[in-house]
Amino acid sequence: MTTPPALLIAGHGTRDEGGAEALRALVHTVGERHPDVPVTGGFFGLAPSGPPLAEAVAGLVERGVTRVAAVPLLLAPTGAVRDALPEALERAREHHPDLGWACAAELEPGPRLLDTLERRVEAALGSGARRPEDRARTTVLLVGRGASEPQANAEVARAARLLWEGRGFAGVETAFVSQAWPDVPAGLDRCAALATAAPGAPGAVGPRRIVVLPYFLFSGDLLERLCMQTEGWAAAHPGIEVYGAEMIGPGAELAEVVVERYLEMVAGVPLLTGAAYGDRAAEGDTRGTDGAPGRSGAWAPGGEGHGEHADAR
Incomplete structure (x- = not known):
């Protein structure tokens, strides 16, 4: 049985310990509801909280993971913040050259x-x-x-x-x-x-x-x-x-939104499905949960050099 790609829930760095705890709670909820999916969480960008994204990726590699689908906890495209995630993943891959990864677009109002x-x-x-x-x-x-x-x-x-x-x-x-x-x-x-x-x-x-x-x-x-x-x-x-009203929060509802985005990526990206791909992974479209076009971000095949990033928006 082939192990599915790992789900990396990526939060933007925060100095607020409450936000860091919320990410950890979300990872725990996803793991409980979907035990068949390897899942972890990490922070990228400025002032990263624990665990940093590089540490989260290293933990996945130690568990034998070779393919990672990263879902950013962002509700809107935010320029430098959005771009920081694929950059962080590419830096992590310098230490794990056989790692293949794909980066989803922001969470949409589906x-x-x-x-x-x-x-x-x-x-x-x-x-x-x-x-x-x-x-x-x-x-x-x-x-x-x-x-x-x-x-x-x-x-x-x-x-x-x-x-x-x-x-x-x-x-x-x-x-x-x-x-x-x-x-x-x-x-x-x-x-x-x-x-x-x-x-x-x-x-x-x-x-x-x-x-x-x-x-x-x-x-x-x-x-x-x-x-x-x-x-x-x-x-x-x-x-x-x-x-x-309350904010969205890290409960089961958000967990299912994140997993839905993850499943869209796994189904639509050759790197993650295991289908054949060339020396350079190409950008591809996914369909948002509300029917509007979404974009998978950048993806790069492990073991074939560093793929170029394709802007998701």
Whole structure:
């Protein structure tokens, strides 16, 4: 029986020990739910937490792994951060020249992830989120981290649109904690204005309400800033109900999103399927979970020199 490629869950380096613990918890959850898949996790980029990605790769090699599929814990393309993962993998392969690897694109707002976000809204509201007439008076503010790259911010807007489609909310707006506009107070202002202008659904009873939904995988400083900004705005607008939802978190839902991305790679990349490939691995497309085109990042066959990176986006 052929051992499947190892799954390397790659987090961007953080100084927050809570984020590091969340990655370790996610690796544990994936391992429990999919014991047939060798899995580990490591950090890349600046200020890496433990374990570093190179150490995680070395551990896989010691277990006899020769093929690695890396899934980055990123929700949007973020330039230098995104590029740092294939660079880190290539550096690790200098010490393990027989290692073949492939790097997935960022996690997309596919059905699994969108369903998770919807459940976070429901949990914030309680049973009132389940009736169509109550959803019709609920506006969601999806809050991203914010980046200097428009493409990264556009991914948050895309997730908001997909979350709104067919779920009955009055609207889903976007805001960012830093580096991009609108900021959280401006986003809440917009939600309040839309809630006032909306005609409402037949049978909807009670005041309009806003759910602030973090588009974050794990907790950290940005989540604390978001909570402070939300609480400050809510205190200044006592006539509007404002609820705070939980972030996505490292539980079973995210574990299945990551494994889904891993399985897409294993099925679509010759390096990982074991099919024949040439001296240089070529870039190839995968299909995102929402039907939109996604890209596997860079992949390089072990034992044939260092393959060139192909930009995933």
